Amino acid sequence: MLFGCYCLNPRYVLDEKYSTNENDYPENFHKMIWGAIVNIAKKGNVKKITPIDIENEISQFNTAISLWKNNDGWGYIESAIDMSSDKTMNIGKYYDDVRKYSIVRNAAESLKMDISFLYDENDDEKLEAFNRLTSMDVLNAINNKFMDFKSMWKNRFSDNYSFKVGDGITNRLNEHKEQQNVYGYPFQSRYLTTVYRGMRPKKYILRSSVSGGGKTRNSLADGCNMVSDRIYDWNKKEWISTGDSQPVLFISTELEKEEIQDIILAHVSGIEQERIEIWDDITPEEEKILNESAKYIETYEYYVEYMPDFTIDLISETIEKYILNYKIVACFFDYINDSPSLYEYYYNKTHTRLRTDQILFLFSESLKLVCNKFNIYLGSSTQLNDNYKEDGNKDAGALKGSKAIIEKADGGILALPVTHKDLKKLKPILESNGSFGKLIPNMSYYIFKNRGGKWHNIIIWTKLNMGTMREVDCFVTNYNYELITDIEQTLIDFKLDDVGDVGIIETDVDISGSDLAMELSKSI
Structure with missing residues (x-):
């Protein structure tokens, strides 16, 4: 009847x-006729x-013409046209009937599903209901x-779970008493390790x-400290254990293999x-x-x-692959930025063209969910808006993108190269400690977010060698x-004890770190 309607009104x-497709037809004979009608x-x-x-239409194909003649295609189409001649107004029903049978047939054949709950030729009641x-x-x-199957296992494949508040609370108390599972892997900065208690599972900083x-380079160095069990100390002239x-x-969005290898080697x-x-004048000992x-x-x-082009699904699947196959305990995502696939991903999910700051917020939120789901430490970074270069007066609008990204993180660090203005303000501290000239900081970490932690609204001042990404602490201020x-x-x-001779990190941005950190902390 459907073929008849197609022929009477192409x-x-x-x-x-x-319109139907080849999946709607069980036999090659029907597929051939449908294909010929579409082409005509x-x-x-x-x-x-x-x-x-x-x-x-099919005469040029030997197999098709044989199929046509063996199944009396001429008579089949004449009958279809004759039976449908005064019933073309019912094409909606004929179409839906074909599609209905195609769905149950495909479910049985492709999905190997038992469709007897819907269709059973030996059960008159089910046939009547199916019709x-x-x-x-x-x-x-x-x-x-x-959906019913998925709901049976929803707790297995998501972050959702339920519990009674007293379940296991005595064990939890003992963990605190015995200081079990308190610290994660240390940062290079021992003060940062104090503030965040190291790089702990389910923490996103x-x-x-x-x-x-030095955003990417810092992440690479943190990861290297977790992976390596030794680094060479030129002051002691020996390899020292790093745990x-x-x-x-x-996960790198910019640096390629050779660049990363050079940083790790250094x-x-x-x-x-x-x-x-x-x-450059590499000595035999250095070689x-x-x-x-x-x-x-x-x-x-x-x-x-x-991974220069990425979506949260791709990142989640990648992390899961490395957890299952390589037992990773931490993941470092280069730094949060937009990508063509990310725009497309969220458009397909929301059917709305979201602003960049909205997309980055959703992406950052998803990273936190991945961190919790797989019980790993996740470190990442974000670049400050170019508006910060304009002057020393910062407004909330200029910070909006960064504020949105940071909202879901467990820890927020504003990492800024030390400026000459900073050194003038620090001069009393440097001179009073008698360390002016040896441990002059060139990097500052403004701790503006520390969920559940004691230390925040402080600045950790360090001496960082950008050439080796080795770092030593200097002191901490408010x-x-x-x-x-x-x-x-x-x-x-x-x-x-030291990381060699380093100077001020040259940058064309001279901003008030404390003002910037205070603005960022307002979103928390």
Whole structure:
């Protein structure tokens, strides 16, 4: 009846309301006829399709013409046209009947589903009920089967769970008493380790910085400290232990393989990256340490995915793959930025063109969910808006993108190169400690968010060698540059006394870090 309607009014086969596809036809004979009708209808202003039109369409194909003749295609189409001649107004029903049977047949064949709950030729009641259903009713009934199955296992595949508040609370109390599971892997900065208690599972910490502030390099160094079990100390002239080696994943959105390898090689060996790259007066001793570093790095379980175009699903699937196959304990995502796939991803989910700041907020929120779901530490960073370069007066509008990104993070760090203005304000501290000239800081970490932690609204001042991404602590102040003396350094496994001769990190951005950190903290 449907083929008859198609032949009597060929526009129906191209009409979205009534068009079918090859999955709607169980036999090659029917598929062939449908294909021929579609091809004929597409040729132009066709008023009617006859058996001779179909035969001419398929005559050039030996297999098709044999199928046509063996199944009396001519008689089949004549009968279809004759039976439908005064019933073309019912095409909607004929179309829906074909689609309804196609759905149950495909469910049985492709999904291997038992469709007897819907259709059973030996059960008259079920057949009668099935005849009353539309194709959408059938599709919904099958989909509900999947929904019911998924709901049985919803707690297994999501972050949702339920509990009684007293369940296991005594064990939790003992964990506090015995200080179990208190610290994660240490940062290079022992003060940062104190503030955040290291890089702990289910914690998501974001660094925000200006361009050239070492965001990616810092993340690579943090990951390297988790992966490596030693680095070379040029002051002691020996390899020093950095603790147990843990598998780590780094997702890079910009740096490629060779760039990453150079940074890691410099960090492990303690020889600055630029000197390695141009082989600047490398001594025999340094070459020996570089060769040993390369051998150690070859053994590292430090995995990198280069992913310039990404979605949250791709990142989640990638992290899950490395957890299952390589048992990673932490992931570092280069830094949060937009990508073409990210815009498309959220448009498909919301059917709305979201602003960049909205997309980045949703993406940051998703990273936190991934961190919780897989019980790993997740470190990332975000770049400050170019508006910060304009002047020293910051407004909330200029910070909006960064505020949105940071809202879901457990920790927020504003990492800024130290300026000459900073050093003038720090001069009393530096001179009073007698360390002016040795441990002059060139990097400052404004701790503006620390969920559940004691220390916030403080500045950790460090000396950072951008060539090796090695770092030592100097001291801690509040936002008024007043020394804080009651914060202790948390030392886990290793300590560097110095990182060589480093100066002020050159940057064209001269901003008030305390004003900026205060603005960022207002969103928390």
